[in-house]
Amino acid sequence: xxxxxxxxxxxxxxxxxxxxxxxxxxxxxxxxxxxxxxxxxxxxxxxxxxxxxxxxxxxxxxxxxxxxxxxxxxxxxxxxxxxxxxxxxxxxxxxxxxxxxxxxxxxxxxxxxxxxxxxxxxxxxxxxxxxxxxxxxxxxxxxxxxxxxxxxxxxxxxxxxxxxxxxxxxxxxxxxxxxxxxxxxxxxxxxxxxxxxxxxxxxxxxxxxxxxxxxxxxxxxxxxxxxxxxxxxxxxxxxxxxxxxxxxxxxxxxxxxxxxxxxxxxxxxxxxx
Amino acid sequence: xxxxxxxxxxxxxxxxxxxxxxxxxxxxxxxxxxxxxxxxxxxxxxxxxxxxxxxxxxxxxxxxxxxxxxxxxxxxxxxxxxxxxxxxxxxxxxxxxxxxxxxxxxxxxxxxxxxxxxxxxxxxxxxxxxxxxxxxxxxxxxxxxxxxxxxxxxxxxxxxxxxxxxxxxxxxxxxxxxxxxxxxxxxxxxxxxxxxxxxxxxxxxxxxxxxxxxxxxxxxxxxxxxxxxxxxxxxxxxxxxxxxxxxxxxxxxxxxxxxxxxxxxxxxxxxxxxxxxxxxx
Numbered sequence: 001x002x003x004x005x006x007x008x009x010x011x012x013x014x015x016x017x018x019x020x021x022x023x024x025x026x027x028x029x030x031x032x033x034x035x036x037x038x039x040x041x042x043x044x045x046x047x048x049x050x051x052x053x054x055x056x057x058x059x060x061x062x063x064x065x066x067x068x069x070x071x072x073x074x075x076x077x078x079x080x081x082x083x084x085x086x087x088x089x090x091x092x093x094x095x096x097x098x099x100x101x102x103x104x105x106x107x108x109x110x111x112x113x114x115x116x117x118x119x120x121x122x123x124x125x126x127x128x129x130x131x132x133x134x135x136x137x138x139x140x141x142x143x144x145x146x147x148x149x150x151x152x153x154x155x156x157x158x159x160x161x162x163x164x165x166x167x168x169x170x171x172x173x174x175x176x177x178x179x180x181x182x183x184x185x186x187x188x189x190x191x192x193x194x195x196x197x198x199x200x201x202x203x204x205x206x207x208x209x210x211x212x213x214x215x216x217x218x219x220x221x222x223x224x225x226x227x228x229x230x231x232x233x234x235x236x237x238x239x240x241x242x243x244x245x246x247x248x249x250x251x252x253x254x255x256x257x258x259x260x261x262x263x264x265x266x267x268x269x270x271x272x273x
Numbered sequence: 274x275x276x277x278x279x280x281x282x283x284x285x286x287x288x289x290x291x292x293x294x295x296x297x298x299x300x301x302x303x304x305x306x307x308x309x310x311x312x313x314x315x316x317x318x319x320x321x322x323x324x325x326x327x328x329x330x331x332x333x334x335x336x337x338x339x340x341x342x343x344x345x346x347x348x349x350x351x352x353x354x355x356x357x358x359x360x361x362x363x364x365x366x367x368x369x370x371x372x373x374x375x376x377x378x379x380x381x382x383x384x385x386x387x388x389x390x391x392x393x394x395x396x397x398x399x400x401x402x403x404x405x406x407x408x409x410x411x412x413x414x415x416x417x418x419x420x421x422x423x424x425x426x427x428x429x430x431x432x433x434x435x436x437x438x439x440x441x442x443x444x445x446x447x448x449x450x451x452x453x454x455x456x457x458x459x460x461x462x463x464x465x466x467x468x469x470x471x472x473x474x475x476x477x478x479x480x481x482x483x484x485x486x487x488x489x490x491x492x493x494x495x496x497x498x499x500x501x502x503x504x505x506x507x508x509x510x511x512x513x514x515x516x517x518x519x520x521x522x523x524x525x526x527x528x529x530x531x532x533x534x535x536x537x538x539x540x541x542x543x544x545x546x547x548x549x550x551x552x553x554x
Contacts, residue, residue, distance in 0.1 A: 072451045092453045104444045108466045108543040120462070121454045149543060 019047040020205050021071075021173060026080030028066055028231075039230035040066045044080070046224055046236060048173075053199060053206045056224045057216035059266055063231025064209045068177045071207065072098050084172065094122055097166030097204070099176040103158035105150035111137065111161055112146040118169045129168060136164040139198060156187040163195070167202060176208040180215070189247055192218055196245060213266075214250060217241075217258045225265050234265045331513035340517035349502070353521065356499040359415055359487040360529070363422020364480050368430045370423065371475065375434025379468075380460060385435070396428045401489050408494040418495065422486030426479035430472065437471025438464050470544060473537040480529045484522060 026044035029037045040063045048054050058064045069075035071082065073092035082089055097118075105114045115133040119126060137143050140160040142153075150158055159179060166174055179195075180188045192215060199206055210216050216223045220239050227234040239258055241249060249255050296303050313333045319325070320332040327335060343349040374392075378385040404421050411417035441464050449459045491500025499518050506514040 074447050074451050092451050094453055096451070098448075098451045100444060100448065102444060104448045106445065106463065106466070117448075117462070118452045121449070121452045121458055151543070 020050045020052075020085060021048040021207075022081070022083045022086075023047070023071075024081045024083075026067075026070070026082065027078045028063065028070060028075075029078045041070075042230040042232050044231075044233055046233065048205055048207060051203050051205055053196075053219055053221045054208070054224060055216040055220040055222075056207065056209045056226060057211065057213055057262060058226030058231075058234075059228055060211060061231075062226040062228040064211075064226050065177055066231065067226075068175055068207070068209050071175055072096060094169065095172040097169070097171035097174045099159070099162050099166045099174070099179040101178045101181050103150070103155070103162040105158055105161055107150050110147050110149060111142065111153070114150065114161055115164045115168050117165055122169060124169070132170070133164065133168050136167055137161075139201065140164060140194065156183055156191060159183065159191065160194070163198065167198070167204070172205065174204045174206045176206065178209055178211065181211070188215070193247065195219065196243075200244065213259050213262045214255075216262070217255060218245060218250060223258070223262060225262050227265060235261075237261060328510045328512050331516055335513040336516040336520065339511075339513040340520055343514070343517055343521075352497055352499050352502050353525075355415065355497050356484075356487050356491065356522075357525065359418040359422055359490065359498065360480075360483045360525070362415075363419045363486055364426045364483040366419060367423035367426030367483070368476055368479055371427045371430030371479070372434055372472065375431045376438065378431075379435050379438030379464070380456075392428075392431065400425050400486070404489055404493040408490070413494050413496055418487050418490035418498070421490040421493075422483045425486040426483045429478040429482065430475040433471045433475030433478075434468060437468030440471060441467040469541050470537075473533065473541065477530060477533045477537075480533050481526050484526050484529070488522070 023044055023046050026041055027039070028041040030040050031037045044067060046054075056064045056067065066075065070077050073089065073096070084093070084095060105111075106117070109117070112130070112133060115137065116126065116130065119129040119133075134143065134146060137146055140163065142157060142160055142164075145153060145157070150161070153161065159182075162179070166176075180191045183191060196219065206219075208216075208219060217239055223237045223239060225234045225237065226232065237258065241252075241254060241258075317333050320330055331339075374388075378388060400421060403424065407421050407424075408417045411420050438460075445463050445467070446459065449463055454462065487498065488500040488503070491498040492504060495501045499522060503515055503518050506518070
């Protein structure tokens with residue numbers, strides 16, 4: 001935390017005034033039958049502005065996936081407040097698009113029908129959204145695979161389908177839980193580029209959890225750095241690298257400084273990426 | 274089919290060579306045929322050489338002759354038709370009940386806790402022991418056999434439906450819930466599909482058991498059907514005739530089993546067919 005070692009990074013604790021998401025004093029306790037309850041998350045506070053790309057990075061066990069599950073509404077919080085556009089949200093919302101660590105495509109559905117799943121669940125007008133689904137598949141280069149089944153696609157292609165599914169109902173917020181963690185390094189870099197392209201075309205607000213520091217820096221407007229036991233926000237860092245971002249930036253000294261600052265948190269906590 | 278595609282270069286070679294290729298690719302086929310020849314031939318040989326009386330063990334050749342004879346008799350075909358109908362109707366009734374109750378139990382945990390002890394108690398009663406009661410209740414005709422068959426076909430379908438409805442991976446449930454699916458959307462969009470392979474295992478076991486149900490019902494009290502005919506032929510010491518009915522019943526079982534497998538491949542189109550191990554149940 002010594003200021004001398006730090007480059008002049010802008011403090012990033014607060015987002016722009018028109019926050020889409022506000023998380024205030026969020027706590028999560030896991031009660032176990034034996035022994036004391038585990039504090040998975042303690043005093044989580046952050047805002048996300050409309051159209052912003054925020055990444056959450058931290059070592060395993062820092063509660064970053066727990067935080068995302070609470071945001072998706074599939075896991076209850078212990079205390080605190082989560083609000084979207086000022087209205088408190090508690091439980092799953094139609095305003096969310098979610099991409100999981102695994103693609104989680106339903107094997108009996110065609111690619112198009114997998115993308116259309118949220119539309120079906122929300123009981124919305126199918127023909128209208130089918131056009132959008134096809135446009136999204138085209139955006140990720142899978143327009144020729146609409147009638148195929150998931151097992152005919154590679155892991156990277158399946159994860160692209162997962163992203164289309166998360167965007168088909170035009171959600172306000174896209175939540176991504178280590179979406180590229182299962183992919184090989186080359187595919188992963190490609191997917192990062194592609195995600196930024198999709199993001200720039202749709203201007204969605206994105207919260208993405210990752211355990212890769214370079215990925216967190218490369219994608220983000222701001223990086224939320226978490227530390228474990230209990231899961232807390234160690235620092236929120238604004239990334240002022242120019243957009244659109246290119247892979248060559250990873251080798252720049254600016255990029256390296258951001259990575260270094262984040263990594264310092266982990267070595268201090270004894271956790272390794 | 275796939276193996277033929279792979280051996281494409283040998284298409285133009287002599288048929289003898291193609292046969293050799295096929296035998297190398299599926300060595301179990303010639304082995305199974307050889308085994309059949311050895312067993313049936315050995316059986317025939319022993320019966321003839323040892324001069325075993327046909328009322329104890331008939332020679333395969335006399336079983337075959339009796340079978341050909343039977344298949345030309347309208348009476349036999351009528352009996353076959355009755356047993357087949359009892360098997361299918363009982364299977365349909367039992368499987369449908371198993372499916373519906375299984376779905377209800379799978380969907381309402383309270384119902385499971387309430388009903389399951391009774392279901393297990395019902396299953397522990399040997400159906401053969403209940404068969405005489407059912408014959409008294411439903412008469413000597415076809416309906417009592419259908420009911421007996423249904424009680425036997427019921428449980429494997431029920432149990433597999435319950436297990437199958439629980440087999441949905443946690444990440445798929447989370448996906449549906451996160452996208453605001455309600456309980457019945459989760460059921461129809463995911464759980465049913467995940468349960469289908471299990472349900473087919475249950476149906477496969479049930480259809481083979483259904484033949485047993487029909488025959489047992491006919492043993493207990495009937496005026497027609499292959500079970501009735503077995504009793505009759507046994508009584509008149511027609512051993513070859515009894516054996517020929519066993520052959521017919523076995524073929525019926527294999528055809529029905531293959532039918533279930535065929536439907537499964539059509540319905541569960543997204544899965545590789547499971548290996549054929551369900552017969553053991």
